[in-house]
Amino acid sequence: MGLTTQDILDTVDASRRPLAASLVALADTKLVLGNWHTTCVLNAKSLPDYSALLAMGGAAFGHARALYDYLTAFGLEYALLERGRDAGAIHSQAVLDAPPEDWQDFVVTVYLADQICWLQAERYLSHPDRTLSGLARRIGEETYFHLKYATGWAAEFARDEASARRARDALLRRYPAALAWFPGDDGHAPAQRQACAKAAQDLLDILGQGGELGERADTQVHAADAPWRRRRPLPGRLYELVRFKDLEAVP
């Protein structure tokens, strides 16, 4: 068994550990999100859609690397963060653990993941470290377009009842894992959960699917998934996609 997230974070000064944990989780989620885009890109519905998916994947990888680079200021090693960790040490959102079941599921899941990432990143918009606040602003600028991509597709799903229902089912299935990212004992969590719920409800409204989401978080299942608590490893097949396979090429 290799290093866990906690092992890595234990090397960070205790006063800065919560921030480092949050940023590692954010970067890891971006890493997995980028792989979601690039793995699913061949399912794009047209050439412009293909370009948009690739660009969004590229942006997610870029954010991950920028955050890993920023984390070197915490004494963490870039090579370890980017390509030196095993499945037990990658700390991405649980909402991305299961592969998409269809196109609707893909769109809904990346929407939730991007929304959660932004709710996490926006806390740093006014951080005194201008590098971090600049990173957060940059993530926000890109996220705006990523969310537009999802709402644009949701509007298309709404044209067809069966398609809209599949999207709604996917949303309801993924939503508890999305909410669990914001633990109850974090001071920011209530507002973040509320914002996450509103974003999900907005998507339901675009889909033309009525009903309230309500409090659907399965806290027993997902209690360990909050940014600095994840204990279970990344699913094996997902890790095989995510991990870098060119270790021998790294100097």
Next chain:
Amino acid sequence: MSTIVSAHPIGPDKMYEVFGRLNSADILEHVGSILAPNDDLALVRARFICGRRYQELCLAPTLSFIRAAAVDTAAVETAAVETVVVKEF
């Protein structure tokens, strides 16, 4: 990850004209055209295909433009032909 298989109706793509400016002092310049089924997807595609370097992007459906030159020329030519035909009679 499994292959995604999905069949669902997508609205017909519309053509959008994309304009951008590099900074607030620049005028909007035409940077391309994009096909998309709705405004949100058009905006995203314009952003990623026509360029991220623009500080501002503006889109409008191509059909919303009033094409003065093309329409007027056609109208003039048609009128001219009709006039000639009438003269021959």
